[in-house]
Amino acid sequence: MTVRLPGKQTYRSGYLMLWQKVPMSCRQMLLLETLGVKMGFLESIPSHLQLPVAVTCYWICCSEPKVKLHQLKALLLMIVSGELHRITNDPDPTVVRAEDDSIAYNEFLKWKEKKLQNKDFDLDAAHSFCQWQCCLQMGLYLNQLLCTPLSEPDLTRLYSGTLVHRLYQELKSTSSVENLFSSSPKMTQLYQILLNTVESTLPPDFFQKMTKTKSESCKKKxxxxxxxxxxxxxxxxxxxxxxxxxxxxxxxxx
Known part of the structure; x- marks a missing residue:
């Protein structure tokens, strides 16, 4: 008699069936506690962006070297650009597109066509953004294991390495880049909500303290x-x- 061991698919199905019996609220709580975020902080975030924002909070608290404020802002601006692209390029003919969103998207495309003044590659920033991608990947795996208590984002519009590095480089030289989507009140509001949500999970002087510590370290050296x-x-x-x-x-x- 031949005995067949269960394959990976059988084990995976067994796990899913096990977690499906657990209430959604418990699975969601387990996911968010792992990421160090409470659901109350994410209520103002669109459902499909709640997982990336929760992962971002975890990334800032646990990353080494520490995340800089310009890196966080570049990441959030990149996420907003993906949302703007999704809205303005939605194939659904019934979707009503606001004129200011189209104007903001065209201005964004013109900005992308401009040549970057500072082309220096920042290794620390690259390391930090790679850590964020790893955190997102593990967050997605855990979310899937728990039968998706949070909606999964559209990864094709969520991250662009070239774009986030360019945003970071320009933010270091001018803060006006934060107004990149000022033509669209909706996108401007989304950026502020994302930024305020992430900062609300951090100590009030988190980025100032980090800058001060780095300055003191340089002086001592x-x-x-x-x-x-x-x-x-x-x-x-x-x-x-x-x-x-x-x-x-x-x-x-x-």
Whole structure:
């Protein structure tokens, strides 16, 4: 008699059936507690963006090196651009498109066509955005394992590496990029809601404290370098020669 072991699909179906018996509220609570977010913080967020926002909160709290404010803003602006693209390119003929959304989208496309002034590649930013993608991937897996207590986002419009890096580079030089979608009150409001929601889960001085700590670290490093330089200058030249020439002590008078 041949005994067949259950395949991966059978195990997966078993897990799904097990979790489906658990109330939706419990599955949702488990997901959000893992990400360190309460559902109350996400109520003002569109349902299909709640998971990415929850993941973003987790990313900021756990990432190393620490996330910078410009990185967060670049990420949220990128998400808003995806929403604007979805609205203005919806194939459904019954969907009414607001004129200001179309204007904002055309202005966004013109901005993308402009050449970037600063083309320097920021390795720390790249590392940080890669961490966000990994957090999102694990968040999606957990959400699927729990039978999707939160709606899944459209990944094709959610992330663009080229776009988020460009937004980050320009935010470092000018804050006017935050007004990229100012022609659309709806998109402007969405950006503010996303930003306020994420910041509401953080300590009030989270980004200021991080900047201060980094500044103090740089000052300490500079002070340490000056001290070392002063010590080197204070050492007599003959002592330097002694360190180089191991026979120098033979020429020293008693």
């Amino acid at each position: 500079k002070a340490s370098n000056k001290k070392k330089k002063a010590i080197r200058c204070a050492i007599p030249e003959t002592q330097h020669l002694c360190n180089v020439n191991r026979f120098a002590s033979l020429g020293v008078d008693d």
